[in-house]
Amino acid sequence: xxxxxxxxxxxxxxxxxxxxxxxxxxxxxxxxxxxxxxxxxxxxxxxxxxxxxxxxxxxxxxxxxxxxxxxxxxxxxxxxxxxxxxxxxxxxxxxxxxxxxxxxxxxxxxxxxxxxxxxxxxxxxxxxxxxxxxxxxxxxxxxxxxxxxxxxxxxxxxxxxxxxxxxxxxxxxxxxxxxxxxxxxxxxxxxxxxxxxxxxxxxxxxxxxxxxxxxxxxxxxxxxxxxxxxxxxxxxxxxxxxxxxxxxxxxxxxxxxxxxxxxxxxxxxxxxxxxxxxxxxxxxxxxxxxxxxxxxxxxxxxxxxxxxxxxxxxxxxxxxxxxxxxxxxxxxxxxxxxxxxxxxxxxxxx
Numbered sequence: 001x002x003x004x005x006x007x008x009x010x011x012x013x014x015x016x017x018x019x020x021x022x023x024x025x026x027x028x029x030x031x032x033x034x035x036x037x038x039x040x041x042x043x044x045x046x047x048x049x050x051x052x053x054x055x056x057x058x059x060x061x062x063x064x065x066x067x068x069x070x071x072x073x074x075x076x077x078x079x080x081x082x083x084x085x086x087x088x089x090x091x092x093x094x095x096x097x098x099x100x101x102x103x104x105x106x107x108x109x110x111x112x113x114x115x116x117x118x119x120x121x122x123x124x125x126x127x128x129x130x131x132x133x134x135x136x137x138x139x140x141x142x143x144x145x146x147x148x149x150x151x152x153x154x155x156x157x158x159x160x161x162x163x164x165x166x167x168x169x170x171x172x173x174x175x176x177x178x179x180x181x182x183x184x185x186x187x188x189x190x191x192x193x194x195x196x197x198x199x200x201x202x203x204x205x206x207x208x209x210x211x212x213x214x215x216x217x218x219x220x221x222x223x224x225x226x227x228x229x230x231x232x233x234x235x236x237x238x239x240x241x242x243x244x245x246x247x248x249x250x251x252x253x254x255x256x257x258x259x260x261x262x263x264x265x266x267x268x269x270x271x272x273x274x275x276x277x278x279x280x281x282x283x284x285x286x287x288x289x290x291x292x293x294x295x296x297x298x299x300x301x302x303x304x305x306x307x308x309x310x311x312x313x314x315x316x317x318x319x320x321x322x323x324x325x326x327x328x329x330x331x332x333x334x335x336x337x338x339x340x341x342x343x344x345x346x347x348x349x350x
Contacts, residue, residue, distance in 0.1 A: 002034055005044055005062065005300070012064045014038055014119060020064055021122055023130045025155040031348070033155050038067065039076035039116040040132035040151050042181050045161070047350050049274060057275060057348070059182040059291075059310040062300035070297050073180035076116035077151050078109035080136060080143050081332070082178040083252065083287060083319035086212045090322035092144070092172050092333060099142030104210040109180070111141035115149070116180070129154045138171065145171030145336075151179075160347045167340035174322045175334040179344070182291060182310030183277060185270035191308040192290060193234030196269040199227040199288065201253035205318055209245050213320050217254060217327070225251065230267070233290060233311065248292035248308065252318050254285045257328055264347070266313060274350060281344040283315035284329035315344045 006022040013019050021037040030048035035041060045058045060075055061067045067074075088101040088111075100111025109116065120132035129152065136147040147169045154162040165177045184192055203217040204225045220226040224236030224243060238244055242251065255265055264278040266286060279286070289312040294305045318324065321332040334340045 002032065002044060002046065005034060008063045009036055009043065014064055015068075016119060018119075023122065023125060025128050025130065025153065027128055027155050027159065028157045029159055031155065031159050033153065033161055035130060035132075035153060037120050037122055037132060038064070039118065040120040040134070041067070041077070041116075042075040042153070042179055045181075045348075047159075047275060047348055049350055053187065055185075055187055055275065055350075057183055057185050057277070059184060059294075059305060060300055061298060062302070066298040072182070072291075072294060072297050073109055073116050074297070075179070075181045077120075077132070077177060078180050079115040079149065079175070079177040080110045080141070080147065081107070081174045081176045081322070082109055082314060082316040083176070084108050084211050085174070086320045086323055088142070090174065097142060097144060106210060106212060107141075113141060115177075120151075123150060128156070143173050145169040145173040147173060147175065149177065149340075151177065158347070159349070160345050162343060162345050164343045165340065167334060169334050170336050172333050172335050174332050175340050176317045176321070176332050177340075177342070178283075178314045178316045180312055180314060182294070182312050183268060184310040185268060185275040185277060187270075187272060187274070190271065191306065192311040193232065193237060193308050194271040195233050195311065196230045197227050197233050197311075198230040198267045199253055199286070200259070200265045201255055201286075202228070203254045205252045205254070206242050207246070207251065207319070211246070211250065211319065213318070213324060215324070225249075230269070237290075246292060248290040249288045250290070250292055252285050252287045252316070254318060254327070254329065257284065268311070268313070276349040278347045278349070279313060279315070279344065280347065281315040281342070283317070283342050283344060285316055285318050287312070287314040287316055287319075289314065315342075
């Protein structure tokens with residue numbers, strides 16, 4: 001068990017006066033993943049490599065104080081709606097809603113008190129699975145409807161971390177849940193730019209300087225956004241005007257809606273080729289964020305991370321989808337008669 005991380009996470013109380021609950025899952029291969037109930041956060045992912053090395057492949061915090069200090073959503077479950085909603089406004093059935101604006105006049109990852117800042121209930125727990133649940137009342141951060149959500153993390157004996165999201169509502173509301181883990185598969189704790197990345201997507205979403213879509217999808221062909229063939233993340237860094245605006249990659253890719261959802265849409269390979277991460281999802285899109293603003297964020301060791309220290313791979317709906325209904329993806333508006341059910345599988349080969 002990762003006793004050091006557990007002790008530092010649980011030794012101080014959260015804002016409600018109670019310590020965080022720490023959960024560690026372990027499979028028969030010796031892989032371990034750790035979580036806490038605050039933010040239903042994925043804290044750690046440790047791989048037992050051949051030769052005896054235990055490699056940590058997630059960026060993370062080492063205490064509740066650090067968790068409260070950081071602004072990068074590190075490992076947390078974000079919602080009600082991942083990514084941005086322009087001006088914190090949207091319309092459903094003719095009614096205009098205004099929600100929490102917490103970044104440059106827009107709503108980011110659910111608002112100033114989004115799901116990442118809540119204590120989730122540990123609903124079920126076993127050796128290789130844990131389920132967190134949260135009730136979000138009507139009007140929470142301005143969003144309509146009473147929303148009941150859960151996220152289940154399952155660690156399989158094939159070294160996959162399955163993340164399953166469920167939600168129900170009593171009133172139509174935007175819902176888009178994701179995990180905001182930052183990956184660095186390197187043993188030397190170098191930045192993510194020397195990782196090999198492949199994304200099976202032909203289109204990405206150009207944005208303005210606030211991360212809000214300009215309204216049209218763009219073909220990745222002949223741009224630095226083309227990862228259809230594996231290349232180092234840093235090969236074309238800041239090649240495009242769009243990247244310069246964001247100080248790197250912070251853009252959403254749309255998958256082919258006719259794809260076979262059981263096949264990986266993304267692979268990430270460590271610089272030493274000893275670890276490969278593959279992602280399978282039934283979400284329609286993924287946000288690639290290369291940690292452009294991580295500099296100064298606290299790390300587990302008591303220091304701070306540098307720019308590009310890790311890469312976030314956030315499966316989701318396209319940004320501002322509540323205001324962009326014409327895009328070719330499932331509706332992000334959850335109706336009372338429907339279930340929200342999405343899954344993302346992080347598979348590790350080592």
